[in-house]
Amino acid sequence: MNASENGSTCVPEAAAGEPLDLTPLDHILEEFKGRRGAVIPILQRAQDAYGYLPREVLRAISQKTLIPLNQLYGVATFYAQFHLQRRGRHLVRICDGTACHVRGSGKNVEAVERSLGVGPGQTSEDYKYTLEIVYCLGSCGLAPIAVVDDKVYARLAPEALVQRLESLE
Ligand code: FES
Known part of the structure; x- marks a missing residue:
């Protein structure tokens, strides 16, 4: 079963050493541009897209939204729904x-x-x-x-x- 068959919309995992494709994240951030208090929905959407919250994704969210990285980590580690490690299919x-x-x-x-x-x-x-x-x-x-x-x-x-x-x- 591939990603679309099991309902997942995950971006394929980057091969070792290759940079992660941040295009899906750019689309998500565009959608939430200028919206205050959208940390949780942004993290949810990013996790839906990547399957978990890779460090590069959190860093990019921080850079583009100006939300401090430690605040993003605080939210991502507080809620059990968020995962910082890659998960199994x-x-x-x-x-x-x-x-x-x-x-x-x-x-x-x-x-x-x-x-x-x-x-x-x-x-x-x-x-x-x-x-x-x-x-x-x-x-x-x-x-x-x-x-x-x-x-x-x-x-x-x-x-x-x-x-x-x-x-x-
Ligand atoms: S103990 Fe209730 S479902 Fe397992």
């Missing part, structure tokens, strides 16, 4: 709330760690997966639960979960 969230935990979510976490080489809060080296542990998604009756991108997987055994993940592009 697939976000894997495994619930380890009480109901999921007693029904074996720990085994799902271990299986994903072992098979895909990505630990909680980490992104795999090939940037295919980012694994997050969450605590109760409000569907305890379906425990244990994993949400991969926007798809919910209920009551999956560890092997089945790993298989589904491995089958993703």
